[in-house]
Amino acid sequence: MAESVIRALYGGATSLNLSSRKMNEVPRCVSRLAKLSVLLLNNNSISALPAELLSLQHLAELNLGNNALKVVPAVLGHLDSLKKLYLFSNQITVVPPEVMGGLQNLVVLNLNHNQIQRLPPEMKSLKKLQHLSVLDNKMVEVPVELGHLTRLSEINLTSNNLSCLPQQLYQCRELTKLYVARNKLTSLPEGIVALTKLQVLDVAGNKLSMFPVEFQLLSLKELHCEGNRFVRCEPMSSVQDVEVLTLKELVARFVLREDRNRSSLVHKMLPHYPFLTALLANGSCCALCLGPFLTTWLECVHFVSLKKDMKMRSSLTIPVRALLCSYKCFNTEGHSYYGAATR
Numbered sequence: 001m002a003e004s005v006i007r008a009l010y011g012g013a014t015s016l017n018l019s020s021r022k023m024n025e026v027p028r029c030v031s032r033l034a035k036l037s038v039l040l041l042n043n044n045s046i047s048a049l050p051a052e053l054l055s056l057q058h059l060a061e062l063n064l065g066n067n068a069l070k071v072v073p074a075v076l077g078h079l080d081s082l083k084k085l086y087l088f089s090n091q092i093t094v095v096p097p098e099v100m101g102g103l104q105n106l107v108v109l110n111l112n113h114n115q116i117q118r119l120p121p122e123m124k125s126l127k128k129l130q131h132l133s134v135l136d137n138k139m140v141e142v143p144v145e146l147g148h149l150t151r152l153s154e155i156n157l158t159s160n161n162l163s164c165l166p167q168q169l170y171q172c173r174e175l176t177k178l179y180v181a182r183n184k185l186t187s188l189p190e191g192i193v194a195l196t197k198l199q200v201l202d203v204a205g206n207k208l209s210m211f212p213v214e215f216q217l218l219s220l221k222e223l224h225c226e227g228n229r230f231v232r233c234e235p236m237s238s239v240q241d242v243e244v245l246t247l248k249e250l251v252a253r254f255v256l257r258e259d260r261n262r263s264s265l266v267h268k269m270l271p272h273y274p275f276l277t278a279l280l281a282n283g284s285c286c287a288l289c290l291g292p293f294l295t296t297w298l299e300c301v302h303f304v305s306l307k308k309d310m311k312m313r314s315s316l317t318i319p320v321r322a323l324l325c326s327y328k329c330f331n332t333e334g335h336s337y338y339g340a341a342t343r
Helices: 002-011 028-032 051-055 074-078 097-101 121-125 144-148 167-171 247-259 265-272 274-280
Strands: 015-017 038-040 061-063 084-086 108-110 131-133 154-156 177-179 200-202 222-224 298-305 317-324
Touching (some): 121 144
Parallel strands (some): 015 038, 038 061, 084 108, 177 200
């Protein structure tokens, strides 16, 4: 091992491979390799990093996979040039906020096979991140700040304890692959249709009952969804309540309709009332009459053929959520929407 470092030192090496050397610690002399851009330390027994490594200001790739780290080393937050960081198969439970805040050039972050429950809000500093993998951890939530990472193309959150995903995830418009299999998801947040570049979605082994509104508009190439609790098309008796809209709902529907007309006074004045604008932003559109409404009146489901409707190879039929504005729409003939029963 010492010979490798000395040889690299005298040769002005830009890469150093110290993987599988049964090391308990990193030789401090490594910090003298000022030109180093790639450092491989995987498959050892390293539990900490020496502070001297902060002298490696040209380091672009660091592999610390399969070691004995219990926390992401603080020194990493000072390696501004780091683009690829591999920390898989350690015993990490905590990701310090200050470390994430210092990795602004990171493109790849691999935290697979650890014991992480949460990622810090400071994740939003990783503006250049394209690949994030936190497979096989103990994640119970995804920070809403993930929505700031607009260059993300692949996210892997498979095998965690996630019960929901944040709506802000759909701000990651460059996303092509999303893996969230084997979690505890009961639903996907509405707005997934915003991910126009999404090609692969894996939600297998969750507790989903149906997919979000307009899911069929995605240009997916692969969908993995086995092992969920999808609603089935089974006839059941139902009782229709009398339609009584609140004054708030009636006014909201009027304002939403008027807002569609760019020449209307409502449309021109609405920007002057930010609270009202924020409230109406949660509105929806009736799948049948296309009329706007604020509060979900009737939740329905329609069944989508992956082969026929989404041009995929699979012959699977999936349930997709649909919202209707009234029983009047629901009782019109010629549509394929079914009321979703609660059990």
